[in-house]
Amino acid sequence: MAPKTDKRPAKRADAERTVTAVLDAALRSFASSPDATVTEIAKAAGVGRVTVYGHFDSLPAIVDALLIRSLAEADAGFAELDLESGTATGAVDRLLHAPWLLGRYQGLLAAATRHLGPEKVRQLHEQVFARIEAVIVRGRHRGEFRTDLPLPWVMASIYALAHAAAAEADAERLPRAEAADLLSTTLLGLLRDPAAGCPSEPVQMTP
Structure with missing residues (x-):
């Protein structure tokens, strides 16, 4: 019987990549306008608002x-x-x-x-x-x-x-x-x- 694979490290790495992408996108967005919204940041990061709110509550x-x-x-x-x-x-x-x-x-x-x-x-x-x-x-x-x-x-x-x-x-x-x-x-x-x-x-x- 094959051992179970622990997928938590992979999920954690995916989450870290998403957080990095959101913060990078926020930096670019604020460079264009300090009034950038979550919607604009999500679009710049290539993810949805729900994904952003999964990591940041506001x-x-x-x-x-x-x-x-x-x-x-x-x-x-x-x-x-x-x-x-x-x-x-x-x-x-x-x-x-x-x-x-x-x-x-x-x-x-x-x-x-x-x-x-x-x-x-x-x-x-x-x-x-x-x-x-x-x-x-x-x-x-x-x-x-x-x-x-x-x-x-x-x-x-x-x-x-x-x-x-x-x-x-x-x-x-x-x-x-x-x-x-x-x-x-x-x-x-x-x-x-x-x-x-x-x-x-x-x-x-x-x-």
Whole structure:
């Protein structure tokens, strides 16, 4: 008698592929419009609404899962950057020019803010921004960055300006490369102590 075949692993793999397809489709859909609906996402994924709802109980659930996945990808990208060598100024510039910030996730921030609320979006960013904060703290300890401003205020300013740059790029009021350059220049101007001749590296300007 042939042994019974356990089909659960195959079903689980199918489910994972479907979830990936839905999230990929959501990312494309939000890039076209932050107002994308479940119907539009399902069509882009090549599945039916019933299939989508079999994995996600609402549009906010899709947005939540997509933002978590996107921020995990961003954090992995940050982990590959060399943030320890050179000046903190150079490290900040590399972080702000990382492709995830103003490139791949077009429209996602607007969709996430709309469906999840700004507080939830900020909370989900905490792990990614912890890497930025570590660089800021290093620069403050080394005398590169000003210490007269409270660190929480500095981080709130970075968060707000980064999202403003993303919104300008998403709305096509600024080319993405220019938005990254302006973001880096603006934030480094905020971080540096105007009264000190801080050592610095040239800010990366996209050709």
